Amino acid sequence: MVRVLPWALLGALVLTQICYPLTEGGLRAGLTVLTVVLGYLLSVAHALLTRGARTAAALIATATLGGFAVEALGVATGFPFGTYVYSGQLGPKLLGVPLIIPLAWTWMAWPAWLAALRLARSRPARIALAAAGLAAWDLFLDPQMVAEGYWTWESPTPALPGVPGIPIGNYLGWLGFAVVLMAGLAAATGARADTVRPGDTPMLVLWWWTYASSVLAHAVFLGLPASALWGGVLMGAVVLPLAARRARRPVPA
Structure with missing residues (x-):
């Protein structure tokens, strides 16, 4: 199961994302929700299967519950993301936050952490790199979701x-x-989450796929060339060195 389940979930996620630009309206919103759910299950299941219940629980507590808390704070006060509001297209809400939103934080937080493990040795450097990678992903996420009307800002300036x-x-x-x-x-x-494991390969593939597919989708299919450039450069600063290192020293799946 350790080998099969993450790959199966990753395959389903990739297929769903490939279908996304080929759809529109309610079907596209449904695929957005499905993508997030699959990504959440993939990250939590991988953390559980490779590093145990404590790590999976920590991921849920920090990324899922923490993500919900900061989003609820943001919707209520405008801090730390600015004053914004979610539409009703992403499913049920709690305190103004669609329930899938904290799942998205969790989905990408785990591969960001595993990527940082391979790029830095000290814990502070790993925290900084993982945070930078996760934040850079938003250079793709927010432009795409705002273009779809899933959320909007009251004062969206100054902008990139x-x-x-x-x-x-x-x-x-x-x-x-x-x-x-x-x-x-x-x-x-x-120490459980500080160890590089061969079984992390599906999550690294997710990390690379997210980057490459986002650049392609924004540049070609979604009509968002500027976000393709911003995300391509800034997320690429974290993703591409890892890909180069992996190419030089492959690790068994």
């Missing part, structure tokens, strides 16, 4: 050149919370 509708402060808020999330995850898991 070519990426209207999202204030720069949102990205800074992502980075700040990502640091807190990764520090909490590292503290809660102890």
